[in-house]
Amino acid sequence: MDMYNVKSLKAEEFICHEEILDTLEYAEKNKHNIKLIDEILDKAKPVKNEKGTFCAGLTHREASVLLACDIPEKVEEMYKLAEEIKLAFYGNRIVIFAPLYLSNYCVNGCVYCPYHYKNKHICRKKLTQEEIEKEVIALQDMGHKRLAIEAGEDPVNNPIEYILESIKTIYAVKHKNGAIRRVNVNIAATTVENYKKLKEAGIGTYILFQETYHKDSYLKLHPTGPKHDYAYHTEAMDRAMQGGIDDVGLGVLFGLELYKYEFAGLLMHAEHLESVHGVGPHTISVPRIKHADDIDPDVFDNGISDDIFAKICALIRISVPYTGMIISTRESPEVREKVLRLGVSQVSGGSRTSVGGYAEQERPHDTEQFDVSDQRTLDEVVGWLVEKGYIPSFCTACYREGRTGDRFMSLCKSGQIQNCCHPNALMTLKEYLEDYAQPGTKKIGEYLIANELEKIPNPKVKETAKNYIENIHEGKRDFRF
Numbered sequence: 001m002d003m004y005n006v007k008s009l010k011a012e013e014f015i016c017h018e019e020i021l022d023t024l025e026y027a028e029k030n031k032h033n034i035k036l037i038d039e040i041l042d043k044a045k046p047v048k049n050e051k052g053t054f055c056a057g058l059t060h061r062e063a064s065v066l067l068a069c070d071i072p073e074k075v076e077e078m079y080k081l082a083e084e085i086k087l088a089f090y091g092n093r094i095v096i097f098a099p100l101y102l103s104n105y106c107v108n109g110c111v112y113c114p115y116h117y118k119n120k121h122i123c124r125k126k127l128t129q130e131e132i133e134k135e136v137i138a139l140q141d142m143g144h145k146r147l148a149i150e151a152g153e154d155p156v157n158n159p160i161e162y163i164l165e166s167i168k169t170i171y172a173v174k175h176k177n178g179a180i181r182r183v184n185v186n187i188a189a190t191t192v193e194n195y196k197k198l199k200e201a202g203i204g205t206y207i208l209f210q211e212t213y214h215k216d217s218y219l220k221l222h223p224t225g226p227k228h229d230y231a232y233h234t235e236a237m238d239r240a241m242q243g244g245i246d247d248v249g250l251g252v253l254f255g256l257e258l259y260k261y262e263f264a265g266l267l268m269h270a271e272h273l274e275s276v277h278g279v280g281p282h283t284i285s286v287p288r289i290k291h292a293d294d295i296d297p298d299v300f301d302n303g304i305s306d307d308i309f310a311k312i313c314a315l316i317r318i319s320v321p322y323t324g325m326i327i328s329t330r331e332s333p334e335v336r337e338k339v340l341r342l343g344v345s346q347v348s349g350g351s352r353t354s355v356g357g358y359a360e361q362e363r364p365h366d367t368e369q370f371d372v373s374d375q376r377t378l379d380e381v382v383g384w385l386v387e388k389g390y391i392p393s394f395c396t397a398c399y400r401e402g403r404t405g406d407r408f409m410s411l412c413k414s415g416q417i418q419n420c421c422h423p424n425a426l427m428t429l430k431e432y433l434e435d436y437a438q439p440g441t442k443k444i445g446e447y448l449i450a451n452e453l454e455k456i457p458n459p460k461v462k463e464t465a466k467n468y469i470e471n472i473h474e475g476k477r478d479f480r481f
């Protein structure tokens with residue numbers, strides 16, 4: 001039996017199976033314990049003092065009690081609290097990005113992913129540097145400034161040198177007023193040496209989904225290939241942080257295992273990173289398994305309803321208030337709208353999940369990783385967000401100003417977000433409206449910017465932001481606080 005130890009660097013000790021089972025038992029026992037539930041909700045509430053707004057967050061045990069609780073009034077309180085925290089730290093800004101698939105060659109046998117090596121009829125494709133340039137031009141012409149690059153694991157076809165060269169190519173493309181200013185990377189677990197190289201290449205967040213925290217299921221779901229090694233995969237974020245990457249993104253592929261187990265594991269992972277490295281995950285993604293080439297999501301029996309999905313999002317927001325939450329186009333516009341309110345801070349838009357998909361006129365399906373539910377264009381997503389009162393943000397300022405890891409978290413807590421992230425979001429939206437928006441989107445976007453500028457608390461910052469916005473209108477680009 002493994003002993004739970006949040007500070008251990010051994011996967012089976014910081015994600016301890018017995019501790020998760022005890023947590024689930026404790027949560028089940030206390031799911032109607034109103035006194036305890038109220039105490040937990042109270043602990044999670046934002047507290048304001050002269051230095052800013054603070055949230056204590058919740059431990060995996062406390063959060064699991066809330067997840068188990070099915071008393072409608074209490075669930076309603078959870079949702080309200082999630083909205084309150086979301087507003088305190090993220091305001092109405094929603095960061096926008098797109099995935100860029102570099103290669104679907106893969107040597108792993110992941111049973112839920114169509115890129116598994118046994119799939120002989122899916123088209124295999126790896127972009128050349130010229131093809132990457134074309135993809136990036138197409139993405140810049142849509143208005144994107146942030147990408148998440150994706151690749152299968154294949155040491156021969158997709159070695160680290162290929163990934164590094166691709167990152168260089170992406171940053172170098174400057175088409176019209178376009179630029180990719182932040183490249184996040186979602187590639188398989190690798191060595192400290194390789195994480196150092198990714199850091200040197202100027203990546204934003206290193207993203208790696210755990211898929212499932214349940215070791216036995218993990219081994220069955222990843223029967224062959226390097227990804228079969230549960231400990232190597234689970235300890236990847238520690239190696240990434242050792243390699244100097246301080247923004248890491250966690251995620252669970254919901255549907256593979258029981259959601260209560262995954263939720264506890266995810267929070268234990270966050271607690272571990274905070275405890276060992278002094279900074280928790282920068283983001284958490286919440287993908288749900290989808291239909292794909294030879295993958296039928298119904299064969300996995302742990303699918304979750306939209307209501308449970310929303311509750312998980314709300315509880316992640318309450319439990320790790322300073323961690324951004326990402327939702328992809330795997331989800332429909334309706335589901336996305338619901339969880340935006342409850343805590344999601346980043347969405348992808350206009351995504352294509354095929355290798356080389358952006359340079360094609362029609363959405364190709366032959367190399368797709370999964371079916372996209374939200375098929376709207378980026379402009380439609382931007383227009384939709386504005387209509388709902390959100391500020392679509394293409395901001396990349398924090399990482400370019402060196403505000404990563406705990407320095408970003410300090411900004412979050414300091415109350416200076418309204419004087420920093422808020423104007424940055426407005427300026428990047430202005431760039432989008434000037435360069436890429438359809439007339440309808442431009443009209444409502446300009447109106448939103450004019451209103452939101454007035455909400456900047458510091459008069460000097462407000463004045464400067466107004467000047468910058470005017471400068472953007474006159475053709476200058478890339479201002480930031």
Ligand code: SAM
Binds near residue numbers: 208211227291295
């Ligand atoms: N190969 C890398 C790895 O092993 O982490 C890169 C990640 S892969 C391109 C991106 C993510 O897509 C995976 O981590 C997995 O969670 C998700 N994914 C795979 N198959 C999926 C499916 N059928 N539906 C939804 N998401 C899927």
